[in-house]
Amino acid sequence: MxxxxxxxxxxxxxLVFTFPGQGAQHARMAAGLYGTCEAFTATMDHAxxxxxxxxxxxxxxxxxTPPARFDDITCAQPLLYAVDVALGTMLTGAGxxxxxxxxxxxxxxxxxxxxxxxxxxxxxxYLSEYVAVYRHAPPGGMLAVAAGPDEVxxxxxxxxxxxxxxxxxxxxLSAPEPALTxxxxxxxxxxxxxxxxxxxxxxxxxxxxxVAAARAGALTRLPLRAPHTTLYxxxxxxxxxxGTATDWRFWLGQPAEPVLFGPALRRLxxxxxxxxxxxxxxxxxxxxxxxxxxxxxxxxAAVALLPARAGAPEADVASVRAALERLAAxxxxxxxPSPRL
Amino acid sequence: xxxxxQLLQILGECSGDEQVTAxxxxxxxxxxxxxxxxxxxLLETSAQLKHRHDIDIPEDVIRDxxxxxxxxxYVNVPASRD
Numbered sequence: 331m332x333x334x335x336x337x338x339x340x341x342x343x344x345l346v347f348t349f350p351g352q353g354a355q356h357a358r359m360a361a362g363l364y365g366t367c368e369a370f371t372a373t374m375d376h377a378x379x380x381x382x383x384x385x386x387x388x389x390x391x392x393x394x395t396p397p398a399r400f401d402d403i404t405c406a407q408p409l410l411y412a413v414d415v416a417l418g419t420m421l422t423g424a425g426x427x428x429x430x431x432x433x434x435x436x437x438x439x440x441x442x443x444x445x446x447x448x449x450x451x452x453x454x455x456y457l458s459e460y461v462a463v464y465r466h467a468p469p470g471g472m473l474a475v476a477a478g479p480d481e482v483x484x485x486x487x488x489x490x491x492x493x494x495x496x497x498x499x500x501x502x503l504s505a506p507e508p509a510l511t512x513x514x515x516x517x518x519x520x521x522x523x524x525x526x527x528x529x530x531x532x533x534x535x536x537x538x539x540x541v542a543a544a545r546a547g548a549l550t551r552l553p554l555r556a557p558h559t560t561l562y563x564x565x566x567x568x569x570x571x572x573g574t575a576t577d578w579r580f581w582l583g584q585p586a587e588p589v590l591f592g593p594a595l596r597r598l599x600x601x602x603x604x605x606x607x608x609x610x611x612x613x614x615x616x617x618x619x620x621x622x623x624x625x626x627x628x629x630x631a632a633v634a635l636l637p638a639r640a641g642a643p644e645a646d647v648a649s650v651r652a653a654l655e656r657l658a659a660x661x662x663x664x665x666x667p668s669p670r671l
Numbered sequence: 672x673x674x675x676x677q678l679l680q681i682l683g684e685c686s687g688d689e690q691v692t693a694x695x696x697x698x699x700x701x702x703x704x705x706x707x708x709x710x711x712x713l714l715e716t717s718a719q720l721k722h723r724h725d726i727d728i729p730e731d732v733i734r735d736x737x738x739x740x741x742x743x744x745y746v747n748v749p750a751s752r753d
Contacts, residue, residue: 621686632707
């Protein structure tokens with residue numbers, strides 16, 4: 331007679347919130363939740379009250395046709411930070427407790443806010459000062475390339491750097507103009523597939539260090555606290571220790587340093603089964619996660635809160651509802667988390 | 672003719688998967704978003720289809736093809752393009 335195999339309950343999956351950065355913004359991102367979800371709305375209104383030019387930012391965010399400068403640092407970064415934090419706050423308000431947080435680029439500031447490294451008010455103040463400094467960056471941008479860092483490295487023209495490593499075959503190059511356009515032409519000629527990211531400045535490029543140095547002292551060093559929730563860093567590619575998290579040099583250096591989101595994600599997933607929830611517009615980080623062996627095999631899962639692209643306001647609400655229902659099952663949360671939509 | 676397995680093989684390689692993770696008929700109607708294939712992977716897939724199979728899917732067309740079935744139908748039923 332066969333002995334029944336001993337029953338092993340599946341190991342508890344750790345819950346991770348991920349936060350996208352520059353490039354993920356789109357017209358009316360998450361706006362379907364505004365006025366519908368109480369916690370999301372309150373966080374957004376708080377941001378608009380505190381950010382310089384908050385009323386104009388709100389108007390640009392809600393416009394059917396976004397303003398011409400929507401992808402510029404002055405518009406995209408404060409809105410991304412606010413939307414990421416508002417979504418994260420909505421999730422915690424609904425009873426979800428993340429075991430870890432991971433953000434991409436400006437999304438790392440949202441992750442740090444949710445981890446308690448700085449308050450939302452201090453984050454908004456830092457971001458407005460940061461925008462006032464880095465808006466003086468030379469015009470440029472970022473270019474997504476379907477290739478690994480080693481392959482791309484051989485093609486790099488002077489003045490062009492790898493600004494982000496997102497996946498084994500996805501990097502973002504960063505450069506001021508006209509180097510970026512020249513780079514794009516050269517890569518296409520070499521048969522590599524590339525696409526412009528929605529950015530008007532060369533983020534994660536060393537030129538940002540000069541931009542900041544020319545305005546030394548313009549960035550207030552607000553109080554920092556050790557994270558109360560595990561914080562993975564797309565800057566270091568690993569878990570952030572308390573000493574680094576509370577060192578302003580680490581945060582101030584980010585705009586000039588590359589983003590290692592891919593390596594950070596792989597390291598996080600190697601630690602066991604996780605459920606990743608993308609708390610931001612679009613599904614770029616979920617898409618990267620779904621390509622990892624851990625998620626593809628089903629050991630870990632990736633859930634996006636919002637639709638992949640802009641749609642009707644009802645689509646945002648329906649998407650959040652569906653994501654929360656999916657999240658309720660593996661976590662055995664009872665009753666199912668409800669953000670009072 | 673392009674088979675589903677050939678398409679999935681290319682998608683897997685273009686996304687950087689070491690193994691082809693999406694397999695079988697059940698992925699035919701799953702959206703590329705849900706499979707983790709973003710617009711850059713689809714652009715690279717269109718370049719590889721041209722390179723390996725001499726199949727031409729313009730960039731603005733592949734953007735609107737949401738599932739493996741939609742790509743196969745576009746490629747294998749040229750009449751539907753008229």
